Amino acid sequence: MTGIRLLIVDDHPVVRDGLRGVLGAQPDFVVVGEAADGAEALTVAGHVAPDVVLMDLRMPRLGGAETIRRLRERLPAVRVLVLTTFDTDQDVLPAIEAGATGYLLKDVPREELFRAVRAAARGEAVLAPSVAGRLLDRVRGPRQATLSxxxxxxxxxxxxxxxxxxxxxxxxxxxxxxxxxxxxxxxxxxxxxxxxxxxxxxxxxxxxx
Missing domain, CATH: 1.10.10.10 (Winged helix-like DNA-binding domain superfamily/Winged helix DNA-binding domain)
Structure with a gap:
């Protein structure tokens, strides 16, 4: 199979079904697996070797941040794109620090989601505007006015x-x-x-x- 290989991780079956339908319809995406929680995600990822994992954060058994950390340890090339409804510091910072490539909210327009998945597959950081400023302040340290x-x-x-x-x-x-x-x-x-x-x-x- 050619295209960007996707693993969808969410504890709500309806959300997984919706994402599979929307993403799978894109010619350059291939949904290679689904998981209902972090523990299952680790097992499935080991079998299907995804390029990008779309992951919710608050899930049973094993939460998103810890799952991201373990995924990055086991599969260093995988990119994790968080897709959640939560944008607090308590959710955002641990996810990024664990190795997430991007962080989006579930109200993102589908075209923005498609672009974000493609960007994540290239290793580019993708951040929801509502969390970007706070994340940059906390993770990158003191602000710098020097632009590239x-x-x-x-x-x-x-x-x-x-x-x-x-x-x-x-x-x-x-x-x-x-x-x-x-x-x-x-x-x-x-x-x-x-x-x-x-x-x-x-x-x-x-x-x-």
Whole structure:
């Protein structure tokens, strides 16, 4: 089978069925297994060798963060994309620290989910906007205002009024990549949206006046 191999881990059968139907309909995805909890996920993953594991966090027997840690120990190449309804520090930080590649909420639009799965398979960090700022503050330590060359390019285009799609086209990257750069920019500048990022960048001299 070709395509991105997916393992779906959720203790609700209806959620697993829905994800299997939505993801399995994509030509570049192959759902190779399902699990109802963390312990089962470890067993199934060992048999089917997924590329990406979509995982809920609060499950019976073995919780998400511990499952992520054990998965990463046993299958270092696997990418874990958390898909949950919880976005508190108590949920987000342990999951990322355990080795999750990304963290999304279950209200994510399906096209965003598809892009996130593809990005995770490439090893790119994927974060829900509602958790990104807090995560960056806590996990990355003190804020830094120094932007990378690519982040500066993205922020310059945003300051010029470009949306994510236009910025992606100009930089020849995906929209998901632009969004990831923006999340990094927000964390470094200590802001939570595009307008505040531009204002902070001008104020600190990151962008020319």
């Amino acid at each position: 060359a690519r982040e500066l390019e993205v922020l310059t285009l945003v300051a010029q009024g470009c949306g994510n799609r236009e910025a992606a086209a100009r930089l020849f990257v995906s929209e998901a990549t632009v969004k990831t750069h923006l999340l990094h920019i927000y964390g470094k500048l200590g802001v939570s949206d595009r307008a505040a990022a531009v204002a902070a960048a001008y104020e600190r001299g990151v962008l020319g006046r």
